[in-house]
Amino acid sequence: MKKITSYVFIILLITLGSILIFNTQITNWVIDFLSNRAYQTKITSSNQDTTTFNYKSVKPVSSYSVAMQALKPHSDGLIAKINIPAVDIKLPIFYGLSNRNLIRGVGTMKRHQKLGKGNYAIAGHYMTSSGVLFSPLANVHFGEKIYLINRHYQYIYRITGKSIIHNYQIGVIKNIPQANYKFNPNKPGIFQ
Secondary structure (H helix, E strand, O other): OHHHHHHHHHHHHHHHHHHHHOHHHHHHHHHHHHHHHHHOOOOOOOOOOOOOOOHHHOOOOOHHHHHHHHHOOOOOOEEEEEEEHHHOEEEEEEOOOOHHHHHHOEEEOOOOOOOOOOOOOEEOOEOOOOOOEOHHHHHOOOOOEEEEEOOOOEEEEEOOOOOOOOOOOHHHHOOOOOOOEEEOOOOOOOEO
8 A cells, every 4th residue: 555655646746747847838738729729710790898908907828827718718709810821820819908818819909999990909928939829920021911800801911010019018009090901701802
């Protein structure tokens, strides 16, 4: 009996040590899994009035918050998708800046903004591990295309600038009047 208890204790220590050593990799894998699963779901057009747009309430991603999201996943609130093929970004866009939304993808920063009209401000976490959430954005170049897709149209934006935005530098979300193109997926090849 004492021998079995020792083996169980050793296995428990090895498992706990492995979790601590590979914590970042496990967390990144779960985030990637959650965002890919959300990206594959159907886009809804309903905005949730109960969400927050308070960027100060956004918390950094932690292993605990990711684990809680994985244990009780939500598939609601997907209003659009962002695709930046040049850096292999495919993320769901959710209405609002809740921590739950930002673990699964990106969130909208303004309550009444319209996709395809001026500056469509979204926010997401930049992770230090490549390939997770917005981490590939560091590798974008001028002129590359960004595709935003909702239930009805695909909007094409082009990268015209690149800069590091600090946490509370919110002046960049103001509308910029520029022409954007929208692609009607029901009429392939026709831009409006």
